[in-house]
Amino acid sequence: MWQFALDLLFPVLCQDCGREGRYLCLECAANLPADEPRCIACGKPSLLGRIHDDCRTREWALTGVLVAASYDAEVVRDLIWQMKYNSVASIADHLAELLVDHLVKNDLVDYFSAATVIAVPLHKTRRRERGFNQAELLATKFAARLGLQHYPEALKKINNTKPQAKLKREERMKNVEGLFAGEAIPSLEQRKIILIDDVTTTGATLNECAKVLKTQNPSEIWGLVVARN
DSSP states (O other): OHHHHHHHHSOOBOTTTOOBTOSSOHHHHHTOOOOOOBOTTTOSBOGGGBOOGGGOOTTOOOSEEEEEEETTSHHHHHHHHHHHHSOOTTHHHHHHHHHHHHHHHTTOTTTTTTOEEEEOOOOHHHHHHHSSOHHHHHHHHHHHHHTOEEOTTOEEEOSOOOOGGGSOHHHHHHHTTTOEEESSOOOOTTOEEEEEEEEESSSHHHHHHHHHHGGGOOSEEEEEEEEEO
C-alpha cells in the first residue's frame, strides 16, 4: 500500500526520455552510444578492449577491459551519479542490464559461461556512509542474470584513500598500490574472472585488484564496467 502511494507521488521516470516505469527505459538503453574498445594501457583501439601484447608488461595483470556504454552519454553519467551519491540502489538493476547486453552484443556470453564474477571492493568506511558497494550490487545482479559463479566480498580494500577522480594518471596508479587484499578468495585455477566496477578511467583500480586475483592462477582476468571516463 505504501509503495503504491509512493509510486503515485514519486513515479520512476526514465532519466533520458521521461517515460514512466524505469530509470532507463528499454528503448533509450538500446540507443545508448557505444564506447570504442581501447587498450587500457595505451588508449589505442583494440579488439574488445584487450590489452595489446606490446603493452603487456608485468605492471598489467588484466587481460583487458570491457566497457558497456559511452561516458559521453549524459544519462549514463547521471544514472551512475544517482546510484552512488543519491543512494538510488535500484538503478543497479538497469546498469547491470547494460553489462549483460554488452556481452550479448559481442557474442561473449558463451565465452564467459564458466567465468567467476568478483566486484571491486569499497572501503568499509565509505560503504557505511553510502549504505552499499555499488560494484557489488552490479556484480550480484549481473551474475544472477547470466547464472554465473559469484564470490561476494572476495576482495577487501585495506585503506580509505583519497578519491581517484581528483588524481592524474601517474598519481592514480600510485594511489592504489598494495591497496587490496584477498578476503575469501576460492580456487580460481584456470578460470576466467570478470571483475566488475561502475566506472574506470586509467584501469588502475581494476588492475590492482587483478594483481591480487592473479595469485590464484586464473586463465584470464577481464574488467567489466558500465562506462570509461
